[in-house]
Amino acid sequence: MHITEFQRIISQKYEERDRQRGIPGTFMWFMEEVGELATALAGNDQENREEEFADVFAWLCTLANISNVDLEKTCKKYTGKGVKGFKPK
Secondary structure (H helix, E strand, O other), X not given: OOHHHHHHHHHHHHHHHHHHHHHHHHHHHHHHHHHHHHHHHHOOOHHHHHHHHHHHHHHHHHHHXXXXXXXXXXXXXXXXXXXXXXXXX
């Protein structure tokens, strides 16, 4: 599955409610999921880790949808020509 397809599925299921909540409220939900992922990463339950990664990605897609951002397009920043490794510290 491509990122665009997943983003579209998330949009179809949740976008109307997410737009009503708005970006600030949706961002707070996203951050809560990031916290749950941090907890899962500190533990040893692989199934929980995978679940939390999925939740974080779904909420990221939600934020992108209500911000009118195509994540697959923006990820080309890391896959296109001219990518020069990592940022220096």
